[in-house]
Amino acid sequence: MLPYYNMRKNNTCDSVFLESFIWKEFYNVRYAIWEEKALLWLMEYNGKCFSAMPLCKEEDLPGAFQAIQKYFNEELGYPLVINLADEYAVKYLDLPKDKYFVKEQEDSRDYLYLGESLRKLSGKKLHKKKNRLNLFLRQYEGRFEYRTLGCDDKDDMWKFLDRWRIQKGEDQEEHLDYEVRGIHDILRNCCELNIHMGGIYVDGRLEAFSVGSYNKIEDMAVIHIEKANPEIPGLYQAINQMFLLHEFPDVQWVNREDDMGLEGLRKAKMSYNPADFARKYLVEQLLDGQKSYKWAEEIENTASENLPEYLPQEEKKETIPLWKACFPEDTDRYLDYYYQEKTKDNRILVKKEDGKIISMLHRNPYKVHVGEKLWDVDYIVAVATKESRRGKGYMREVLTKALRDMNLEGRPFTFLMPAAEAIYRPFDFRFIWKKPLLSLKKEAGEEIEIIPVSESEEDCKRAAEFMEKWLAEHSQVYTCRDEAYVRRIRKELGSEDGELYFLRGNQGEDLGLQGLTGKEKKDQAFLYAKEGCYEEREGKTGIMARITALRVFLTAFSLKISGNLILDLEVEDKLIPENEGRYLWILDEQGSSLEIFQDQQELQAAQRTWTLKADITEIASWLFGHENLKDLWPDMPEEMKNELEKIRTVQGIWLDEIV
16 A cells, blocks of 8 residues: 555645554545556445546556545445545636535645744744743753654553543543554554654653654644643643654644534644645535535534543433333332432433434443452443444444443443343353352251341441442452442432342341342342352342453453463454453463563563464453363474473352342
């Protein structure tokens, strides 16, 4: 592909390869080579196909344009739509007005600056920028360092991105999710990309970085990515200037891309006094002189009501009709509890069509113990799609976004109680636990006094401590119990005509806790009781889990014995590409760490390593203790199996949440 860039004048950000690379997932970008002369594009937005202006020499532009138009007309059965066409190409083609609708996309024009202006920040119009820069230089004198970044610095950039995304919060535009994924792709493939990267370290920690490309025909730097800690005054001005001074010291022009129609971004870009704009156009083929794609004018920006989105707090109750339609067994009283209590801190991801919710899932947060770790983990519930809209991929779209968001948020895994295993296996969920059926022994029940747990602080604390102690004794993976948990579970049981009870012995000692539901016939929701008080049978309800942030997840594991183990781990994860890659997993009896594999010399430097190729489901099944090494990898050498059995996997899981 690279030879087709820089074949003709084009001062937009799309004139360099990296721009297409960053947004390849968002627009489902595909390409073809036409007669070894031009690069043709096929992209998709909201289920509709469109193209970009061919990349080729000027003299080949008319032929390439006709080739992509023929493909749209004859193969796809659509009129041709080209989004973000550069001004040079539009003027060169001079398309007849009776056959094409051409409109400037004003919100998509790129901001062009003189390189010398941004490097020096001289003049009255940039005086405020220079003041902000000087503020940073004074306050952090001797504490900061600019560095040219390379592939070896990927971990620092990944960690910074995790912090930066958390700082942005829930109200960020949806396109940022795709941008962050694009950045992760860049970092994984940086050795193969012709890019410039630089960052500013403050007190030894990366706090800002930028990524750019060079257009040699225009003598122009394209700044694709610029991120900084917003809590450090003047840092954005510093990375803006220092990146150009070090990586592009002589370029005439700097393209800082568009503002996406966002007023705040527009003001920020205008404040740097642009010298010009790289204008872009929508080109639509007319049929019988009429526009045929009403949606065409709406594809230019990345924000869309049809992308999955998280509902603000005040809109969460709009999902109740879909809940009732898909889960009719739930009573109004139960839904009142759920939408008053659980939605206080959960996140509801929805897909809309014509402004109406057609698909949803709920991310209910819990604190989960995994060995010595205590992590924020989401329990996925209420995965539902309107009956008339099923089979169209909406559930896949919503669930995929949720899983990838969890990765970006650093949440190590997620779990759910499946309506059917077959629904979630394609998303790499696997069973990790089957809930046992516990029941009080008849003889024990005759000696136990059943006392309701009250709302008092003393009762809630006492109940929480008993649950936490019991779970810690019986499992290594369980949700944290505290007073707030007990208060909420009391309300949850109450919404189903139930109650939480202490099980007391003859001496007033706590022997257990039992949750019951139902008005006339009481059903047991859960039971935690001391040994000898209950009997256990195999249950039917299972929990499936999915690793979402591999690099976080693996830190929970260590060796059973003293010593160390280095594992060359090659991971496949087709759904969450940020998990995929080759790593060095270094373990000892205290814990473990994961490093991105750099080169063969690292392996040679290690005294002894083993190579394990695994997909994300195999790692989950193994480390959650659900399947053993022999069943997962029957061809594994015995010596290697003996080494890997030194790794302390999970021994005991108890995830019995209802919602």
